[in-house]
Amino acid sequence: MTKLPSTAKAVIIGGGIIGCSTAYHLAKLGWTDTVLLERKKLTSGTTFHAAGLVGQLRSNANITQLLGYSVDLYNKIEEETGLGTGWKMNGGLRLACNEERWTEVKRQATTAHSFGLPMELLTPQEAQELWPLMDISDVVGAAFLPTDGQANPSDITQALAKGARMAGARIFEDTKVTDIEIENGKIRAVITEDGRIECEKVICCAGQWTRTFAQRFGVNVPLVPMEHQFMVTEPIEGVTSTLPTLRDPDRLTYYKEEVGGLVMGGYEPNPIPWAVDGIPRGFHYSLLDSNFDHFEQLMELSLGRVPALETAGIKMLTNGPESFTPDGNFIVGEAPELRNFFVGAGFNAFGIAAGGGAGMALAEWVHKGEPPFDLWSADIRRFGRPHFDTDWIRTRTVEAYGKHYTMAWPYEENNSGRPCRKSPLYDILASQGACFGEKLGWERPNWFADTARGESPKDDYSFGRQNWFEAVGREHKAAREAAVLFDQTSFAKFAMKGPDATSALSWICANDIDKPVGSLIYTQMLNDHGGIECDLTVARVALDEFYIVTGTGFATHDFDWISRNIPKGMNCQLFDITSSNAVLSLMGPNARMILEQVTRDDVSNDGFKFGTIRTIGIAGCPVQALRVTYVGELGWELHLPVEYAQTVYQALMRAGEEHGLVNAGYRAIESLRLEKGYRAWGSDIGPDHTPFEAGLGWAVKLRKAIDFKGRAAAEKQKAEGVKKMLACFTVDPSVILLGRETIYRNGERVGWLTSGGFGYTVDKSIGYGYVRHPDGVDADFVTSGEFELEVATERVPCAVTLHPLYDPKMERVKS
Template sequence: MAAFPTQARIVIIGGGIIGASTAYHLGKLGYRNTVLVEKHKLTSGSTFHAAGLVGQLRSNAGITQLLGESVKLYRTLEAETGLATGWKMNGGLRLACNAERWTEVKRQATTARSFGLEMHLLTPIEAQKLWPLMDVSDVVGAAFLPTDGQANPSDITASLAKGARMNGVTICEDTRVTGLTVEKGRVTKVRTDRGDIACEIVVNCAGQWAREVGAMAGVNVPLVSVQHQYMVTERIEGVTPDLPTLRDPDRLTYYKEEVGGLVMGGYEPNPIPWAEDGIPDGFNFQLLPSNFDHFEPIMELALGRVPALETAGVKELINGPESFTPDGNFILGQAPELTGFYVGAGFNAFGIASGGGAGKALAEWIAGDGRPPYDLSPVDILRFGRNHQDVGWVRARTLEAYGKHYTIAWPHEEHASGRPLRRSPLYDRLAAQGAVFGEKLGWERPNWFAAPNEAPRDIYTYGRPNWADAVARENRAARASLAILDQSSFAKFLAVGRDAEAALSLISAADVAGPVGTVTYAPMLNRRGGIECDITVARLSPTSYYLIAGTGAATHDFDWIRRNIPAGLDAHLIDITSAYGVLTLIGPNSRALLEKLSGDDVSNAGFPYASLREIRLAGAPVRALRLTYAGELGYELHMPTEFTASVYEALMAAGAEFAITNIGYRALESLRLEKGYWASGSDVGPDHSPLEAGLGWAVKLGSGLPFIGREALEAKAAQPLTKRLAGFTVTDPAIILLGRETIYRDGVRMGWLASAGFGPTVGLPIGYGYVRRPEGGLDDAFLLAGSYELEVAGARVPAQLHLGPLYDPENARIFS
């Protein structure tokens, strides 16, 4: 037996498919001094009982790319290692049994085309020819992805492990991690029952145990275990090896062929959690007792689809707990609490589909010095926040997400569990005025306000939403007179120290060295030149700055800025989100309202655009910023939290003269769409440079000053652009644009919409997306010369491209 390693560059904890894949890819990248430790045997956690379906399509391009990497690997792995993987590309069918589901499936087919995946829409009879055993009497239509498939989870893990060993990785089974030693913000030692391993980097791929392993180092991994059952039958006549995988979401079930029989499982609406008090010791290669009563409703639904199941012999009903997360997405990336501590866990029962690509992404993440190889923000551990610290809250939200696994993914759908949690001081006041709240990172935020004759709730649909009229009212109020929006959920940071300017000047691509009172849009780039953070920076003093970020970006942006402050500089970042409430005034009468309530000079001369002033308002000290996300005259009013309610009451009372109106985030979205403002996380992100996004004006490329991403941006500036952000409208106001609609130029697919909605002022559906041309040459003339269409739910509709704002009233009204 080989000697136990006492030193390694990288230690991977967990020998399921994710750990094995990460080890394999690290070995491929030359990280031979890598050790994988597994407390029992490879696959002994949840991998051994995984169903093994491999689907690729998701609503995000990066995750779809990751799943595609899995398929690429599985197609060649057996030839490389000589070990069977059970991989077969038999395709995947997805059924629709009602009109709304069929709309969803057609939109998924459009998304597939946008991302370059082959997906075919079929009639019920065409679907039945591919899957003859099913009854299609209630089927409206189906979709088929020919490159989907299935694999044997244990075999593919063994093959990955052999590939890892072939590239120098050491795998230690029967090695239990007992603790982690943390020194100066990173793990320096993994303690095991066979000895300690000194290391530089730890990768937590411990599956259901990942939260427990993370806690050893003070890292929060928000996942919990949930029971998941599937049935394995004896041979069934007509089940052939090439039978596609089948997903029947309206009946909550999935199917795959196995040794001439079927595997059939489902996602019940009332899931059962497991190990609420901790996972029992010695839980290796173990299953839970079969729960036939709980599975019976799923079985009844399946019998209606596959009548042959009624007479089929049942080998077993497998009840295997797996790790699930609060939003249904898995967890990858470097933890915010430590340097060099990575997580790959919480795969929500699609670990086999994700395994190959997730391991590759994690390995490249490590090789990339803590940054992912492409935009993986939907699965990045940095998407979580303070609300995810409590396991009770995480479990409640996770069980809701599990129960929605096969329900229709409605546009603008909100979760209901664990709410309300984080509330601004105005929550009750806004609720009393008809506010319908959404939730982001635990914060309750007003989405829209119902009139007395309107039901104050969202009614989900793929058609015109029930809140469309309310949003139009709120949009008109902001354009015509005066609107107020509670934006207290903004992430707010303080950068302080004698070297604060030097640090932010290096981290930001914009010039933040202006005088006190200057407000700067300050994108922060990664080393590829992509927009890592979408930040507003206000200078408070020679040694302090006030930074504002989006609600959902709170953890990510704080982590990025903190990690990139150069060593040795006297610069410190402090999260002060909870210390300040924020009220945003929007509209042509916003200055008049401030003049009524404040004795400070808020004239255009005294308080110009893109500046900050400390003013007194209704007895409160207010940090006022002259800017809005709506393209109208307006102000963000930041005040200590305890003053928020009083200031709001004073603004509402004095604003009655101007018919001041509460508005929500959906109206704000419509306002920014009309004005042509970009949306962080969709229109701009880590894979988009400022030059591609039309934000070249915001970067100090011509200054000669250093900043992160400068070299990459200079290289991009020297070459023709291969993608550019543009706006699109369609003339039929009944068409619903949601994002991911395919862009066609002169009949050629050239991208997809990143964000979309409806503009009440212009009366048109609006979308923004990148026109992509690998050979470059995307100048204005080329863009404007084309004839455009958008594919919406499988149908192409004529579209108009725009390179400027759709709503552009007199400049005097906006900027003075």
């Protein structure tokens, strides 16, 4: 065996497709001093038994781009390395066997068109011409993506490994990593059974072993192994080498050609977790016992689609463990708990499809300290406190696995592992008809059912208007005409304290936060390209202390971004105080009258101006009142210690009874903010979008001589102009907008919707999306065009504006 080097620039742990792809791309970036360590043999973990289907379409544009990169790489890696990969771009079919599924498929086709993929819609007969073995008696339609394909997982991994070696990386098999040496919070070395390798960066691509290994160093990787079975047949007459891959989600199954036969597998609704008490020692190149009884449900479903399977010879039933995650997406990025510890794992049985792109993204992340584009939906920082508990992760992952091929309904909520995190008002709101959703473990009221009207607090899913539509409309109307109370206790809340807190936040924030005590500042935090990494509110509560409020789902991400960007040597500390405070948001034109009845403090417009924070007393509670709004109405966020929540809530509801105060939920917040044009991070804005592209340039302190992260990029873009601009689109209320609908200007595709919904006050369906053009975009370009939206493959005319649809002052005058 070749002796291990004593030093390396980066060490990759794990020799599956993700590890080898990362090594390949790091070496290509000039990191020739990269070492990959595999405890046994390359592919011997889970890669070797993967099915090998390579599909590209996801609901997120950048994940689709990442999967498309895999296809481009697989098209050329064989020629580059001389190793066969089994890669075939034979296309992929997706069937629809009922009208709801057909609507889903048509919406997926529109998403594909938005992202530049040539997905075609086919009749059942046209689909059968491409896949002659199938019975189409129940097929309504199909979608075909000609650039999808399939690969041999082991061969393509070996090709990537050879490419990595050719570019200078070194790969060591039969080399078990036993420890990581960490000194003062910094990685110093990787320890193996064969010696120590000094390094600063570690990339853990250890598949189903990743969680347990990373946990030893305080890093949380939420994944668990699940059994996944597929059958391989003997050759079947009529199966050709050019047969497309086939996904039949209504029958929970997938198919691909293999040596003249078929591979058939699927995602049963009652999956079996594996290695609940830990992965057995020495497990490699190993499969689990075939479970024919459990697979029988998929076999029965498949016979209705491919009758030839009834008489086909069965070569094997492969049962191999795969790592799955609680939300069905993979995990990449630098761990928030340990600098320079990167993760690429949890690929939910589409690791071969993602392998090329994920390795590229991970390598770029290591190389530049940031991903090549926004990968929020796969970012390790999307997880939070519930994900530290393996039992909770497993419970939620079982549900995610079982939903792999079920209908992806709009607004669908998870049911498992609930309730987990509860506001002090949970029981009270439940008794008042709250229908709860869940985010990062928090139970949050989505809407309130009126039981007197016969409504039940339960979502009935469909692609049409759902059963909560009218209830949310009532809440929306109350917010515009009277007052509503939102329980937003789940907000992530941080405290930044210390003599250098102002200087640190002045560097991190794009807006000017060095304002008098009592000021409330809406701000973005930018990366070096001017992209929006965080979108939050900063309140100055003392000369050396700030109170920071951000979205529920961004708790880990935003805390990590702020803490890692505090300039070296500055004396300040960041604390997560989310669980300390409840939040009641009192919004609506009658909000002041209600607040005046429960506090002696001056809450008049002159006494309590917009954009300020004050401590007021309500029912014996010191309340931090923030005069701010995300719904476009007069209002306050009331932040208070959790033990006072019920008392303050009841005081507000009593006082508000004569003023029309009602409970309202997050779906009303969404419809209200769409009318007002407020942006949502993670959809409308993010690291790939700048304030000037998003219409938020007013919140960037370029007029002040204060340096801040991203300033140079912001100045350059302001001077040169933008190539995309966020605009608001409205269509007839009968058209349902969900986001990802394609935008056409004068007949040419120029982008897609980032968010969609309905505005009850304006009585229109509303969408937001970026209008793109390589030669630049300005207001005239947007407003002078004739626009259409493609919705479920049909184009509909739309109106476009760069201004809010609703202004409360104008609405008051009209009323």
